[in-house]
Amino acid sequence: MRQRAGWFWLVTGILVALFAGFMTFRTLAQATVNQALLQDVPVSQAVVAARDVPANTVLTADDLEVREMPDQFLPAGAVRDINDALDKITTVQMITGEVVQSLRLVTPDVTVATNLAFTIPAGKVVMALPPLDLMSKLGLLKAGDKVDLLVSVNVGDSASSGQLATISSLQNLTITAIVMPQIDIPQGATVSPDGSGKESGSVQALLFALDPQDALVLKYLKDSGGIIDIVLRANNSDEFARTEPVDLPYLVDKYHFQIPATQQSADTAASR
Structure with a gap:
């Protein structure tokens, strides 16, 4: 009777060890595949809001940070260089982590007409x-x-x-x-x-x-x-x-x- 119980626990231990080894192998294999997939996804730097920013706010370095993000998740007009967003005015509220978009920024309208610093969209003309x-x-x-x-x-x-x-x-x-x-x-x-x-x-x-x-x-x-x-x-x-x-x-x-x-x-x- 004792011999049968010993064999039972031995077989059970072997099965548990095999199952644990299989799960460990599967987890490591999946992690390797995920890492390979991530390496194949192109990423770029993008400027995001470092904190909640109200509309009509002049952006400072404290409001912004640069992160690497997959290109497929970047919206149109995403700002890539933090200098392109500094001293611009937000036209909408931005939340923490939101990608900064150039179309939602304007230059301060406190400049003389000879020093306008906004970007004219391609194919457009500016009229006063x-x-x-x-x-x-x-x-x-x-x-x-x-x-x-x-x-x-x-x-x-x-x-x-x-x-x-x-x-x-x-x-x-x-x-x-x-x-x-x-x-x-x-x-x-x-x-x-x-x-x-x-x-x-x-x-x-x-x-x-x-x-x-x-x-x-x-x-x-x-x-x-x-x-x-x-x-x-x-x-x-x-x-x-x-x-x-x-x-x-x-x-x-x-x-x-x-x-x-x-x-x-x-x-x-x-x-x-």
Whole structure:
């Protein structure tokens, strides 16, 4: 009986040892395979947020760090050199470990027009728009905002005989930069929503990176005496809004009101 029990424990010990050896071999083999796979995955350096960073913050070295990451996990526009992100302003909040993207950074809009330091996207041209509308004058806009341009133009043969019409001319434009009087912003400071750190009303120009054809359209609207107003889009709004031009006949048809006789006669004469 004792001999049988001894054989049982001996066989059991051998089986346990064999199982443990098999599992150890399997684990080591899997680790070797994983290491080989990792060596085959291309990696690159990328700049990430070293801590949570609010939107509209001037980035410092304490906000950033460089890590090696697989290329397949890097988003478009990932910043590879930490110097390319220093002293830039964040347009969105960044969380710890998030890869810094160039399209979410802008240069401080506190530079004179002769020393603009932003990058123009390939195939685009930069055009300056004077801050003539109320949104611009109040300092409600900042670099990175998405906007539409509403324009009222005279559609007649001349300014005196024509009829005013309002159109949504260019949609989903991104403000590339805002030209402000030159001031100093300390590193790590959070700038005001207009990107300047100053009181509103000091905007000198809004800069847009446009397709060449859109730049020609905007120039024509300016040169023809068009009245331009800027409307702000939601940050996640990219869709194209289908709109109709608005003029006096459109308003009459929509709201069903009568035009005074003197105004109707003037409109009839203008249309001849």
